[in-house]
Amino acid sequence: MKVVVDEDKCVAAGQCVAAAMDVFDQRDEDGIVVLLDENPPAELADDVRNAAAVCPALAIRIEE
Amino acid sequence: MSIEDDTGAVAHVLVVGASASGLTTVEALRRKGYTGRITVLGAEPHAPYDRPPLSKQILSGAWDPDRAALRTEEMLTGLDTEFVYGDPAVGLDTATRTVRTESGRELSADAVVIATGVRPRVLPGQGELTGVHVLRTLDDALALRTDLLAGSRLVVVGEGVLGSEIAATARTLGLDVTLAGPLTGPLALQVGPLVSGLLTELHTERGVRLRLGNGVSGFTSAQGRVSGVELSTGEVLPADVVVVAIGASPATEWLAGSGLELDNGVVCDSRCRAAPGIYAVGDVARWHHEQLGRLIRLENRTNATEQAMAVAGAILGEDRPYEPVPYFWTDQFDAKLQVHGFLPADAEVDVVDGDLTARRFVTRYRSGGRVTGILGWNMPKQARQRRQEIVDAVPSPAPAH
Numbered sequence: 510m511k512v513v514v515d516e517d518k519c520v521a522a523g524q525c526v527a528a529a530m531d532v533f534d535q536r537d538e539d540g541i542v543v544l545l546d547e548n549p550p551a552e553l554a555d556d557v558r559n560a561a562a563v564c565p566a567l568a569i570r571i572e573e
Numbered sequence: 574m575s576i577e578d579d580t581g582a583v584a585h586v587l588v589v590g591a592s593a594s595g596l597t598t599v600e601a602l603r604r605k606g607y608t609g610r611i612t613v614l615g616a617e618p619h620a621p622y623d624r625p626p627l628s629k630q631i632l633s634g635a636w637d638p639d640r641a642a643l644r645t646e647e648m649l650t651g652l653d654t655e656f657v658y659g660d661p662a663v664g665l666d667t668a669t670r671t672v673r674t675e676s677g678r679e680l681s682a683d684a685v686v687i688a689t690g691v692r693p694r695v696l697p698g699q700g701e702l703t704g705v706h707v708l709r710t711l712d713d714a715l716a717l718r719t720d721l722l723a724g725s726r727l728v729v730v731g732e733g734v735l736g737s738e739i740a741a742t743a744r745t746l747g748l749d750v751t752l753a754g755p756l757t758g759p760l761a762l763q764v765g766p767l768v769s770g771l772l773t774e775l776h777t778e779r780g781v782r783l784r785l786g787n788g789v790s791g792f793t794s795a796q797g798r799v800s801g802v803e804l805s806t807g808e809v810l811p812a813d814v815v816v817v818a819i820g821a822s823p824a825t826e827w828l829a830g831s832g833l834e835l836d837n838g839v840v841c842d843s844r845c846r847a848a849p850g851i852y853a854v855g856d857v858a859r860w861h862h863e864q865l866g867r868l869i870r871l872e873n874r875t876n877a878t879e880q881a882m883a884v885a886g887a888i889l890g891e892d893r894p895y896e897p898v899p900y901f902w903t904d905q906f907d908a909k910l911q912v913h914g915f916l917p918a919d920a921e922v923d924v925v926d927g928d929l930t931a932r933r934f935v936t937r938y939r940s941g942g943r944v945t946g947i948l949g950w951n952m953p954k955q956a957r958q959r960r961q962e963i964v965d966a967v968p969s970p971a972p973a974h
Contacts, residue, residue, distance in 0.1 A: 521954070522911070523953060523957035526957070540957075563879065565874045567643065
């Protein structure tokens, strides 16, 4: 699984961090998404799909 | 309120509404393994698109309209779902779960999801005048943008989230902008007096003229085109373009006579069920929030997604109440506000991080001794990190029965 984030679309909601905190974080200064692991392990796949689904700005794309 | 559901297998799901909540319902059904038939009925001619950018990136022109699309054509195809656009629902037979459409279609399903959203409220007489806009749809946003590019003086009626965002965007485009409305400051109802006061300062500094505290009594016009907005004081605010952003009403007219309870939305139980096999989701749904112990309806983007995921689960037999902590954000000039939970007007407000004068802070709202809400101003991460304080403060749910 490969994860791609779009910083321009990100609205800093932080929903992705709540869904998958090992894969996503937010910058301290403006809350924009930080991708911690662009190739997350299989056991996190569901959490990452969930993170992409709850992102209100559609800023997370998953390439299987 | 509780509704006994039939336990028969679901073979066809009909989603009425093709915006964020409708589309997310479909995606969540597929992710959860549902392989049956799905039909989505959209009133607008467009494939599903996102609404928050309409008052910002689309209106400013920073994004092409295509960029607001919720999904690519290829992703929609991958959902193995029949999408019908441009054909609004006009009636529902609750007993047979049959939806009639404007063009004469009749669609029956095992589960019907009502996702018809809201419609902007309008002022008397505005329909007869050119130059007076609302902003709900992509077409609305593009029509308003065209008028803004040709105009020079905009009056926005309505100091809520949408009106304040439009005022900020139009000012950034260089228009002369006046914001009118009955409250004391932008978002006074949504964020309380302290933060609303800071928004007043921000808009004023950036050159938005605030004419707040008075109702609007009507429009002035010349040759069928708006020329101004008249306040209850008699003052006329000259305008060549006007936006009316005074809130919205649930789009439930088509459900009249369906037997569903309609009261500021489609009234639902804690599982977002309005009747056996009939669910409501997104802006149109008013459901029983068990932890709060009352009916609530949320018009925000995050709820559209989260409630849709809950409804997809409910359709497939999950039995869990939907109990979100509400969340919305708004971007105005360089201010990014993030709001978690509830900010009651009488709440006690403390700055818990950052500082007001630096315009980078987090405030905590307490009411009845409990934390009910958190607001971040240019501190999105720090605000989110305090969201748990709201969860922890919620009283324990009533025991199951």
